[in-house]
Amino acid sequence: MGSTTGEFKRDANYIDTRITADGRDGYPVEPGRYRLVVARACPWANRAIIVRRLLGLESVLSMGICGPTHDERSWTFDLDPGGRDPVLGIERIQEAYFKRFPDYPRGITVPAIVDVPSGAVVTNDYKQITLDLSTEWTAYHRAGAPELYPEKLRGEIDEVAELVYRDVNNGVYRCGFASSQEAYETAYGALFARLDWLSDRLAGQRYLVGDTITEADVRLFTTLARFDAVYHGHFKCNRQKLAELPVLWAYARDLFQTPGFGDTTDFVQIKSHYYEVHRTINPSGIVPVGPDLSGWLEPHGRAALGGRPFGDGTPPGPPSAAEVVPAGHGAGVDPVDGIDGRDGGFEGG
Structure with a gap:
């Protein structure tokens, strides 16, 4: 959604009905429902x-x-x-x-x-x-499930997550869908200022809030995972690639190599969506072959900062066969093979 200034405005009105333990909105938590x-x-x-x-x-x-x-x-x-x-x-x-x-x-x-x-x-x-x-x-929750939104850290998680949303999660869209040079440059400046802020914050601590993975890390990860494959070129977020930002690149690899993160990331479908659907930005619909994804599996060295990914809990087991990311769609594969194997369809992000 655009504006008279050329700034991208996201429609932030969603269906706010909640599924809760007490069912106060008419939808109680129930297995299988x-x-x-x-x-x-x-x-x-x-x-x-x-x-x-x-x-x-x-x-x-x-x-x-x-x-x-x-x-x-x-x-x-x-x-x-x-x-x-x-x-x-x-x-x-x-x-x-x-x-x-x-x-x-x-x-x-x-x-x-x-x-x-x-x-x-x-x-x-x-x-x-x-x-x-x-x-x-x-x-x-499974036995050993992590606390992703611990009560004592919720204020800080919310604060960090809101900054990440404004300037990074939504910031890349504000760059990509800006319809004026001024709006684009404003969004671009805010995006990279926030990425620099995040680099400083993460230089001395393994995770965004506390010493374990929280909701804040999940929210940042999904944008970082798409940065070099999509946002750097497609959305003109090109001051640097993620792979050229040492702290954030190591942080992203650390999460990617943590069960639940990289094994849910499908680079082929990510590229197919953005490059094929956004025809106002990419009229040809051509999907780029790169980037090389093997770097996602390189050592990250972040364990030296301490921290425990799952706190007192344990990693999740492997995904079920029905939910495994298709072969050739993850990291460490030849990108040409990935393109050849991509799924068809129609979607948006």
């Missing part, structure tokens, strides 16, 4: 994928995966046989939105959580979804 709908390409959805996995909620909250591209109507389940989600029986997530709100006027976004019995969307409030997975679904 809900389905988390995501797209691996979307950074906002990738957060929910990571948190669900870290907390071990796979057996109680199923996950539907849309394809990496979409048209103006909505994300589609084109990766599934027959192009339909096997649980919801729908071709587009739009159908679940219209089931609850027949005249829904806003963007059809992921992540979204759908009430399976009714087929209606419950919420698409991506910021609250991950917080509620941490705080409202505790009865179903």
Whole structure:
């Protein structure tokens, strides 16, 4: 969404219904009742994928995966046989939105959580979804699940996460979709000033808040994972590549090599989405072959700073076979092979 100044304005109005332990909004936490709908390409959805996995909620909250591209109507389940989600029986997530709100006027976004019995969307409030997975679904967390939103650190997590959202998570979009030189340069300046601030903050500590992985790290990671593959070129965020920012690059590799992060990151679908869908920015729809992804697996050296990734908890186990990122779509593979194997479809992030 644009403005008279050429600045990109994100529609931040989401369905604010919550799924809670006490069911105060009419949707109580119940195993098997809900389905988390995501797209691996979307950074906002990738957060929910990571948190669900870290907390071990796979057996109680199923996950539907849309394809990496979409048209103006909505994300589609084109990766599934027959192009339909096997649980919801729908071709587009739009159908679940219209089931609850027949005249829904806003963007059809992921992540979204759908009430399976009714087929209606419950919420698409991506910021609250991950917080509620941490705080409202505790009865179903796996043994050893980390505290991603510990009560004593919530104020600091919220403060850091808001700065990261404004200047980095949304900041790359403010660069990429700016429609005036002035708006672009303002967003560009704020983005790299914040990345420098983050580099300074992380130079002496392993994680953003405290000595363990928190919600703040999840939120920053999904943008960093897409930076060199998409935002540096496609969104003109090109002062430096992530790989040229030593502290942030090591930090991102540390997280990438942590179970739940890199193994949920699909670079092929990420590139397919941004370069194929955003035709106002990339009219040809050509998807670049690079960058070389093998660097994501290089040693990061961040353990020397101390910290314990999962605190008193333990890493999650491997993803289920149905949720493994396709071969050739992760790091450490030949990018040409990755392009040759990419999935088709329509989506947006």
